[in-house]
Amino acid sequence: MSLILSQINKDNVKVGKGCCIALGVQIISEIGEIIIGDYTIIEEGCFIRNNHIKKMVIGSYNVFEIGCKVENTNIGDCNVFEMRCIIESDCTIENNCRFGINSRIPPKQNLPNFSRVYYPFNCLKVPPYDSSQHKEEISELCAALFQIGSKK
């Protein structure tokens, strides 16, 4: 069960279990579908759009903080997009990446696993680690938000 507080077109957008989508989020899919995985958190003011005919897949355990903007990219699992980062069209992002506050990624980039991006567009790679702690923390956060949101 997921908590959706803003208005989304449910025909074209499929949301997995345990997701928390906050107020003011715009998820726009004109022709192709958008499929969002389990336990993702999409905070206020985010903007996700799919302009292509193909479907756009966003994985599980991702966190989109306030004001992010994502267009036409396929995203893996366990990524963190901090406040107001902008990801332009036709990129692909793999697992366990982290994007700093206000960073900006130009179109048609491929970001491998475990990369870190800082403002304005510096990119580093970090040695691989086990992401099970991240998954536990995010599933706890989703449970807490779901409890607060469904108290009415």
Added chain:
Amino acid sequence: MDAIIQYDKSEFHETSSGIKISKKSIIKGTEQINVSGRCIFFNDVILRGDLAKVSIGKYLVVHEKVTLKPSYTYGYTKESPTKKVIKFLPLMISDYVEIESSSIIQATKIGTCTSIGKNCYISHRCIIGENSIILDDSILPPDTVVPANSVYGGRPAVYIAETPESTAIIQKQKLINFYKNFVPKS
């Protein structure tokens, strides 16, 4: 003489204690929000009171497109004294604070007579001391503590200067005049 700003009466909602809230702002969880009085909230302000308690002082001015959201930590509670659990921290904003447009604020405490610039990003659990100024376009990383009477700015934000002793009085007069001059169109 400050400029008189006239607003359309149909766009703002006014309560008995003098709080003027724009009808286009999104305010959630009003049972846990405690406002002292005489505050102004402009368009597209998002204020989440459902996560934790929000207590706001008097003469607060929040400009367009600001989001105010309480932050969280991992800590021990009475119900689970051995395992760490998510706790949402209350947000306290003191008197005479001005927050300019498009900022994102997830701090825990903002002191009196401070002014926060445009496009600022104040991350989780920050504490901002009194009489301080945060310049435009600055990013404060999580858990920063801004001491009293200081000017912070930059990306990441660092200590730049000390504010003069008259900032408290100037800020109080500026916001009292702003509220007095914010008048509906007749």
